[in-house]
Amino acid sequence: ETGVTQTPRHLVMGMTNKKSLKCEQHLGHNAMYWYKQSAKKPLELMFVYNFKEQTENNSVPSRFSPECPNSSHLFLHLHTLQPEDSALYLCASSQTPDGSTEAFFGQGTRLTVV
Amino acid sequence: GNSVTQMEGPVTLSEEAFLTINCTYTATGYPSLFWYVQYPGEGLQLLLKATKADDKGSNKGFEATYRKETTSFHLEKGSVQVSDSAVYFCALLDTGTASKLTFGTGTRLQVTL
Numbered sequence: 001e002t003g004v005t006q007t008p009r010h011l012v013m014g015m016t017n018k019k020s021l022k023c024e025q026h027l028g029h030n031a032m033y034w035y036k037q038s039a040k041k042p043l044e045l046m047f048v049y050n051f052k053e054q055t056e057n058n059s060v061p062s063r064f065s066p067e068c069p070n071s072s073h074l075f076l077h078l079h080t081l082q083p084e085d086s087a088l089y090l091c092a093s094s095q096t097p098d099g100s101t102e103a104f105f106g107q108g109t110r111l112t113v114v
Numbered sequence: 115g116n117s118v119t120q121m122e123g124p125v126t127l128s129e130e131a132f133l134t135i136n137c138t139y140t141a142t143g144y145p146s147l148f149w150y151v152q153y154p155g156e157g158l159q160l161l162l163k164a165t166k167a168d169d170k171g172s173n174k175g176f177e178a179t180y181r182k183e184t185t186s187f188h189l190e191k192g193s194v195q196v197s198d199s200a201v202y203f204c205a206l207l208d209t210g211t212a213s214k215l216t217f218g219t220g221t222r223l224q225v226t227l
Contacts, residue, residue, distance in 0.1 A: 041219060042219050042220075043158075043203065043205075045215065102163075103160070105150075106157045
């Protein structure tokens, strides 16, 4: 139990579907992150939220839409995805966004776009 | 820009063998360096870290020394166990780029009896 919970663990969706990934942290952290993990590629930072405010968007396509209603919850809304978006999506949190404190990761959502 | 290069896997070892996973980095500033481990079906967990040159991070029998002269942070363990089978990620955090952990591609370790 890492304190960061992601749901669902697995998701298969068609290219015309709309779905959402959920992340919840029980650690009292102020910063939350979305990462994309694709086979044989480095983890890619997608979004950073600090105190519910988005502080970083790493040129992510608009078909990925994050939402952070409070410091404990982070969502990633998905629509009209492409097969190349299939990957493991990891949520993480840390006390501060400057990296001076450890980042805790969730177990990830394995997304398959068909 | 920042980058991390890890040796390609998979690395297959027998139990009790010595492990080295190479990691080198490129950074514009003075980064902190990390090793994360991902067990099957799990997220990433911080294994160890070092924040300045010549620091040695250690945890669970794993060690890595921050070598500024060779820009390296190689992971070592003297005697691996089957339970160490996982994917290991080297990462850096450049103090000049807040919140951006830069990861390597990961190295899969398979330990057999």
